[in-house]
Ligand code: SF4
């Protein structure tokens with residue numbers, strides 16, 4: 074078995090505070106949900122319900138308008154209580170609908186009817202994805218129909234790649250989803266491949282999880298809808314950030330070359346996104362819940378939960394046994410903030426923040442004075458102010474782990490001088506934002522964060 078990995082850099086990312094189970098638990102139904110009307114990229118949807126109105130489970134509550142915004146549906150039956158302001162540390166401020174649980178569930182616990190989709194055209198599938206608000210269930214949460222519609226038809230063949238590379242222990246939610254529902258992930262992949270006009274589907278699986286590759290490939294071969302779609306799997310290394318688009322594209326291209334396949338393009342989607350595609354097209358249901366990994370040093374029993382969108386993070390932590398004693402510096406039993414995503418690239422969140430469609434993991438750090446934990450959270454402004462910055466000691470660690478073969482220390486120093494130039498912008502454009510340099514820097518310098526800020530400003534200047 075050939076294992077494809079990158080030639081230089083990366084880190085072995087292990088975290089004993091992440092959940093390790095193969096299966097998820099169903100989270101309790103929330104008494105209220107908070108539904109932000111903007112995505113993490115700031116694209117807004119517009120409410121179609123009024124305060125006091127009764128809402129059925131799964132009905133449209135806000136309509137996406139324009140590129141980047143998506144339809145939003147109510148995850149619970151209830152009453153729209155009010156609209157509040159909701160904001161993230163990354164600066165997105167949005168209105169959010171607060172819905173209180175009332176009445177009975179029209180979908181939960183009821184048998185579902187699978188709909189035949191093989192006769193649908195790519196356009197009809199994309200319309201269903203837009204109607205049911207399917208987005209990329211990670212990152213900035215771009216609407217999937219936008220991504221698919223932007224794929225220009227070219228002579229280069231397109232392959233749909235399913236990202237089952239678990240080099241980051243905080244990808245545990247996708248791992249559980251693949252274990253529990255491989256058939257849904259596979260059928261969602263077949264549907265997305267049809268909508269994208271792909272001629273092949275490939276499962277990219279971590280070397281440590283090759284059994285999963287066999288399960289997914291067998292499920293695809295069993296599925297008659299696969300038709301003439303070529304299905305294969307590729308084994309990827311387990312060094313972080315192997316799962317990034319940059320490294321995935323590189324190994325998929327090398328694999329295609331080794332197998333004598335035509336050079337082509339790759340559309341890389343996560344298992345969570347494909348499960349949402351399955352729900353929308355086969356079950357004609359919107360995204361109402363998602364798998365989320367819950368853990369961290371302050372949490373008693375880390376687990377992967379299947380939670381309703383809009384549930385408060387605080388409630389998910391409670392379902393994981395609550396917090397260990399004395400989790401903040403004042404001696405209280407609640408951490409001062411949680412972190413959404415990975416410890417390397419996550420963003421801070423208050424405990425009352427809702428689960429979003431893109432929330433694949435959340436963890437609660439230990440006390441702010443716990444330097445060992447905070448070391449990996451330097452991207453967060455709220456963590457950084459408790460960590461005195463040291464100076465670069467020229468150890469070279471950041472250079473040795475950078476998979477993009479950059480010199481993060483040199484870039485950081487040039488950015489700090491304030492003398493910015495187009496050549497500097499060009500150099501930093503090679504950064505894939507993986508956070509490896511920050512994770513290993515003994516001086517705890519915010520290398521990746523500085524580069525990301527500089528790239529963003531440069532891009533804004535160029536517009
Ligand atoms: S410079 Fe960019 S690509 Fe290189 S390690 Fe840092 S964040 Fe990753």
Ligand code: SF4
Pocket residue numbers: 464465466467468469470471472481482513514515516517518520
């Ligand atoms: S890892 Fe940190 S201290 Fe070492 S060379 Fe890079 S920036 Fe300097």
